[in-house]
Amino acid sequence: MAGEPSGDALGARLMAATRRLTGGQVRFIGIGGEKMIAEGLVSLFPMGELTLFGVFELLPHLPNLIRRIDQTAAEILRVRPDAVIGIDSPGFTLRVAKKVRAAQPSIPLIHYVAPTVWAWKPKRAAKYAAIYDHLLAILPFEPPYFERAGLPCSFVGHSVVEGGAGRGDGSRFRAAHGLADRDRVVVVLPGSRKGEVARLLPDFRATLERLMPRHPNLVAVVPTVATVRDRVAAALADWPLRTILVEGDADKHDAFAAAEVALAASGTVALELALARLPSVIAYRLNPITVALYRRLIRVKYVNLVNLMLDRMLVPELLQEECRPDRLADALGRLLDDPQARQAQIDGVAEVARWLGQGDVPPSERAARVVLDLVSQHPNRG
Structure with a gap:
């Protein structure tokens, strides 16, 4: 689940890496934009409905946001996927994950992009630990903030380094x-x-x-x-x-x-x-x-x-x-x-x-390996 273009890019790269590592034996549903859809995502509704920011900017759209949260959680519970990955956009993804965790604890819940607890609201680390099974961090100094709260966290790097920003013509x-x-x-x-x-x-x-x-x-x-x-x-x-x-x-x-x-x-x-x-x-x-x-x-x-x-x-x-x-x-x-x-x-x-994680292994592949390891260790038995 992604809620804005930057998350759509992260999700698309993660999907592509997961497909490579599984030999194509993977299927994606959720919410994403044009890049995730191009990688094979079946999106439940247009991601643009979630592209909001700020308390007062959000208020007029709140009824629709609540409806989409409920719809997404219900679809997850119906499909029973091997893993649920929320990508940033906590106003949406965290609320969906909370509903899924309460209704069906056996579904592995993963969040991609750590909340900036080092910048504000440090108590969010404990909040995430109560809901998620694992966190994928894009910055190297982030894991200790969450591991102290009891949430396993892997630094995978920032997939922006894969986007080709420095290779333009x-x-x-x-x-x-x-x-x-x-x-x-x-x-x-x-x-x-x-x-x-x-x-x-x-x-x-x-x-x-x-x-x-x-x-x-x-x-x-x-x-x-x-x-x-x-x-x-x-x-x-x-x-x-x-x-x-x-x-x-x-x-x-x-x-x-x-x-x-x-x-x-x-x-x-x-x-x-x-x-x-x-x-x-x-x-x-x-x-x-x-x-x-x-x-x-x-x-x-x-x-x-x-x-x-x-x-x-x-x-x-x-x-x-x-x-x-x-x-x-x-x-x-x-x-x-x-x-x-x-x-x-x-x-x-x-x-x-x-x-940011430039090196021999692309960040999206590191993230995909963590996800696949978690799925293999935590099968969804229902």
Whole structure:
């Protein structure tokens, strides 16, 4: 079960690895997006219904969310799968798992992507331990937080390293889109949720408009996903500079290779940008009341995982009241104007790929091996 595009990518890679390891003797049902469906998932309903974030953004959709939780739990109990894997999105996956655990304890429950108990709500470790049989962690320092609470946890690495973010073809992209050598490409990533796009795209537009007098050859490349593509395309129609809308990982990664800088919503894409060695500015804004609640709970200094892992502000983060066009333009302009500033970011993320699990065994295969071992040790006897 995945609830947003980043989870869909994780799920698709896990499914592909599981199929390879089992010689194709596996079947998938659940909830996922286009990537999981392409790997053979039969999705119970469109994943886009779950792509929500923030307390007040969620409230209007709560009745449908509750209905989908009940529907999913009932389907799991009917099918009796060999394992249930929830991928992040705890507002949905945790609630489904809780219902399944109460009704049928024999079904193995696994969660993929550890909740950030090191950042906020440390008591969640015990909550997960009471429900799940195993946790798959994407960061190397996470397992002890959960093992202390009695939940077995395996570090498998972050499958973003498998996505090809650092292997794009910039020359191909420039040739395909008629970009001249003098054109300076900035990749603009406003997020994959409707709320993110609505909040961030106007400020991103105003940011680039401020930079145009100094950089008249600026070209914005905007990667998007199916769930928000039409919304993004409509917003780009009146942008004051040339824009190129792309969809799909191949074009996105080629755009990374063709670009000098990126302006991005906070999220998994920040790791992709680090792997691509593309200097970036990270921005985000939520409903002010939602933020006021979160700020009382947050225990870390940064939101960008690159900065968290390095324990310093390497990649500029402009959040909430700091997320405004003048500040964003200053930060992005510095990267455009100063080659040394760009190189400092490139050099600073050199260790991040290793920490995320790059190596001989892909993270998705490590995760699949853990899942298959658990299934073999914990057969669903009913």
